[in-house]
Amino acid sequence: MDSGDVQSLRQNLKKIREITEAKRNICLETLSTLENYEDLAKSRARRQHVKQVLSVDFIEPPSEICPASVSLEYSHLYEDYACFALRLQNTSKDLKLVPQCSVLPSSPLVRMLVSNKCDSVAEIVDFVRPISTCQIHVAFPKELFYSSEKLVIVIDCFPLATTSAGVPADLLAFALSRTLADVVSTPFSRCVQVDFPTTSSSLRDFEYADERQAVKLMSCVRVCxxxxxxxxxxxxxxxxxxxxxxxxxxxxxxxxxxxxxxxxxxxxxxxxxxxxxxxxxxxxxxxxxxxxxxxxxxxxxxxxxxxRIEPEEKLGIQVADANDSFDIDFY
Structure with a gap:
C-alpha cells in the first residue's frame, strides 16, 4: 500500500468520524433541554456542525432555555396516598411559571398543590414568581407502585408573561393558542423519578410530632x-x-x-x-x-x-335582685 492509499484511508476515516459526530449531535439536539446560555451556545454549535457535514438543517429552531429546575425534597405515605414534595426553582427574570403535574405510567388520580414556602402555613399559589422557589406537593394512590417499583413525576411548566392578569382555566388551550400575548414561550417539562416512600404517618402523629415532622405531615394532609x-x-x-x-x-x-x-x-x-x-x-x-x-x-x-335578650337589658336597665333594694340604675 503506497502513501496515496494511506492518505485516502485517513481522509475517509476523518469523514466517517465527522459523519458519526454529526449524527451524534442530531441525537443530542433531539433529547437535550437548555437550562442556561452556555447550553444554548452548544446547541447552536451542534446544529452548525450538522449542517456543514450532512448538508441538512433542523426544521425546529433551537429549544428555548428552560428556566426551571426541580428536585425531590422528601416522600411520605399518608393513609392510602404516596406523597412527594418537590422544590421548583424559577430562574427566569421575566416569566412566571404555572406548574401542572402528571405521573408515568399515566394516572388520572394525581393531586397537586403549590405553596410559596416550604412550611405548612405557606400560602397556596397558582404560579411561581420570577426568580423564586416554591414547593410542589404531589399525591397519588400508593397502588400505582404495585405495577412498577419506580414511577416518574412529570412537572409541565407553562410560562406566562409577568403582565398577564391571571392563570387561564384551560391551560392546554391556552398553550396551543399562539395568538395570545401571554404566550411568550413553549411549555416545557421536568421529570423526577421516585421510589415507594419508606415512612408513613396518620393524623394521630400530630400529637407527638415535633414542628419539622408536623410540617411534613401537614403538607400531606393538605394535598390528600x-x-x-x-x-x-x-x-x-x-x-x-x-x-x-x-x-x-x-x-x-x-x-x-x-x-x-x-x-x-x-x-x-x-x-x-x-x-x-x-x-x-x-x-x-x-x-x-x-x-x-x-x-x-x-x-x-x-x-x-x-x-332573646330581656327588654330591660336592651334598654340598658339593670333590674335589682328581689333581695336587694329597688333602686334602678341607668347606664
Missing part, C-alpha cells in the same frame, strides 16, 4: 384531603366549648385541632391572628359536610340565644 370552609368563622373559645372531642396541637406559629371519637379523621386549622377556625380538612368529604352543618347549627343556636 378535601377542605370545607365555613361561611362564618367560629371563635376558638366557642369551638373548644362545643366540641371538646378535639385535641389541640400547638407549634408556636401555627395550630391545629385533631378530632377524636366520632370526629376522628377531622383536622381543624386555627387562624392565629383572629383566634378562630374556618377551615377543616378530611379525606372523607361527607364527614366534612356533616361536621360543617353541625357547626352551623351551633352558630345559629347561639345567635338565637343572643337575640
Amino acid at each position: 384531603s378535601s377542605r370545607q370552609t365555613l361561611s362564618k368563622p367560629i371563635p376558638l373559645k366557642d369551638f373548644r366549648r362545643f366540641f371538646p372531642q378535639f385535641v389541640g396541637c400547638d407549634y408556636e406559629t401555627w395550630q391545629v385541632y385533631l378530632g377524636t371519637e366520632r370526629y376522628s379523621g377531622l383536622l381543624a386549622v386555627v387562624d392565629i391572628k383572629s383566634h378562630s377556625l374556618q377551615n377543616f380538612l378530611s379525606i372523607n368529604k361527607s364527614q366534612l359536610i356533616s361536621f360543617a352543618a353541625s357547626i352551623s347549627e351551633v352558630q345559629n343556636r347561639e345567635e338565637a340565644a343572643q337575640s
Whole structure:
C-alpha cells in the first residue's frame, strides 16, 4: 500500500468520524433541554456542525432555555396516598411559571398543590414568581407502585408573561393558542423519578410530632384531603366549648385541632391572628359536610340565644335582685 492509499484511508476515516459526530449531535439536539446560555451556545454549535457535514438543517429552531429546575425534597405515605414534595426553582427574570403535574405510567388520580414556602402555613399559589422557589406537593394512590417499583413525576411548566392578569382555566388551550400575548414561550417539562416512600404517618402523629415532622405531615394532609370552609368563622373559645372531642396541637406559629371519637379523621386549622377556625380538612368529604352543618347549627343556636335578650337589658336597665333594694340604675 503506497502513501496515496494511506492518505485516502485517513481522509475517509476523518469523514466517517465527522459523519458519526454529526449524527451524534442530531441525537443530542433531539433529547437535550437548555437550562442556561452556555447550553444554548452548544446547541447552536451542534446544529452548525450538522449542517456543514450532512448538508441538512433542523426544521425546529433551537429549544428555548428552560428556566426551571426541580428536585425531590422528601416522600411520605399518608393513609392510602404516596406523597412527594418537590422544590421548583424559577430562574427566569421575566416569566412566571404555572406548574401542572402528571405521573408515568399515566394516572388520572394525581393531586397537586403549590405553596410559596416550604412550611405548612405557606400560602397556596397558582404560579411561581420570577426568580423564586416554591414547593410542589404531589399525591397519588400508593397502588400505582404495585405495577412498577419506580414511577416518574412529570412537572409541565407553562410560562406566562409577568403582565398577564391571571392563570387561564384551560391551560392546554391556552398553550396551543399562539395568538395570545401571554404566550411568550413553549411549555416545557421536568421529570423526577421516585421510589415507594419508606415512612408513613396518620393524623394521630400530630400529637407527638415535633414542628419539622408536623410540617411534613401537614403538607400531606393538605394535598390528600378535601377542605370545607365555613361561611362564618367560629371563635376558638366557642369551638373548644362545643366540641371538646378535639385535641389541640400547638407549634408556636401555627395550630391545629385533631378530632377524636366520632370526629376522628377531622383536622381543624386555627387562624392565629383572629383566634378562630374556618377551615377543616378530611379525606372523607361527607364527614366534612356533616361536621360543617353541625357547626352551623351551633352558630345559629347561639345567635338565637343572643337575640332573646330581656327588654330591660336592651334598654340598658339593670333590674335589682328581689333581695336587694329597688333602686334602678341607668347606664
